[in-house]
Amino acid sequence: MIQEGYDHTQYGKIHFLLQIPAVICLVASYFLLERSTSATMILISVGIILLLFSFTVIWLRVHDLGEHIKCTFGPIKLLSKKTAYCDIAEAYVSRSKLIDGWGIHKVAGRGWTYNIWGYDCVEFKLTNGNLMRIGTDDPANLASFIQSKLNSPVNNTAD
Secondary structure (H helix, E strand, C coil): CCCCCCEEEEECCHHHHHHHHHHHHHHHHHHHCCCCHHHHHHHHHHHHHHHHHHCCCCEEEEEECCCEEEEEEECCCCCEEEEEHHHEEEEEEEECCHHHCCEEEEECCCEEEEECCCCEEEEEEECCCCEEEEECCCHHHHHHHHHHHHCCHHHCCCC
16 A cells, blocks of 8 residues: 655754854954955855855755655755655665764765764665665654555556
């Protein structure tokens, strides 16, 4: 039986790791304003970039698009990943390691990770043999939903 849709948003704390140095840069630029214009401009630029980027990683929404599962970081939606269910061979609850970290990145031999906070995740073995992890505070429901999509007649068509 296919479950009806999946839509879950997890809020993280990683944005604070970007906002703190952003504020430090902006405050430091104020004190350097009269001494060094170039240093001030660099600090302001770095501060603004960090602050804006921090708003791309406040939450991670994982939702069903019918034939795909999509991860979107937000509220500024610059970072997302869409994976077709037919490209997923297996999905199971797992825990990421410290080396997998948070954010979006690839670790050699461990595959891609999309994570906003914590270590709970659903790990996917893709049909091409690659691995992918989606971090979530709702791993059991996400894994169950993905499994229901993998077991559906639409994804089990014979070639």
